[in-house]
């Protein structure tokens with residue numbers, strides 16, 4: 001990797017398969033929701049099964065371009081960030097299966113040569129950042145694996161939720177989008193905002209009013 005220097009690495013065991021971890025990395029939409037402590041917004045430029053390219057905004061307002069490329073063997077990925085057209089950092093991940101539903105991720109971190117950032121500080125920054133990101137991702141991967149295993153039948157369970165007028169409606173336990181827990185209540189307008197990707201559903205009708213999912217009554 002010409003022009004980049006390695007500043008550190010992180011190895012961690014995950015309670016999810018490598019395939020699930022790759023699926024999570026391909027899921028650009030969760031950044032401002034699951035990783036709301038890091039990202040304020042993400043606006044997609046392009047996505048396909050091998051990666052994506054988006055304009056992202058950090059919580060402090062810093063704009064950045066982020067490009068994710070999954071390795072051809074689907075056992076790793078590269079996540080590169082760019083500022084004003086120039087690459088400013090890169091994380092390179094590889095996965096090793098440690099069981100049928102567990103894996104070990106090893107991340108290596110790089111910054112541009114001659115950037116002026118002290119190597120140790122840059123390495124510590126990336127280790128802290130990716131430790132937090134993986135802490136936030138792991139429950140999502142676990143829920144997603146359970147949703148895939150349960151299939152459509154797993155999405156039938158209902159609970160009650162209260163509307164602003166005091167009436168009670170039946171809403172699904174799992175979000176119609178990816179089958180992750182719909183852990184939210186109707187707001188003053190009767191809308192439920194799923195915490196995983198921010199899709200919104202009208203609790204009265206079950207219709208998806210923001211996002212690209214079917215509602216639960218469609």
Ligand code: FES
Pocket residue numbers: 175176177178179180194195196197198199211
């Ligand atoms: S699981 Fe994606 S918006 Fe709910």
Ligand SMILES: [Fe+2]
Pocket residue numbers: 024025030034035133137
């Ligand atoms: Fe994530």
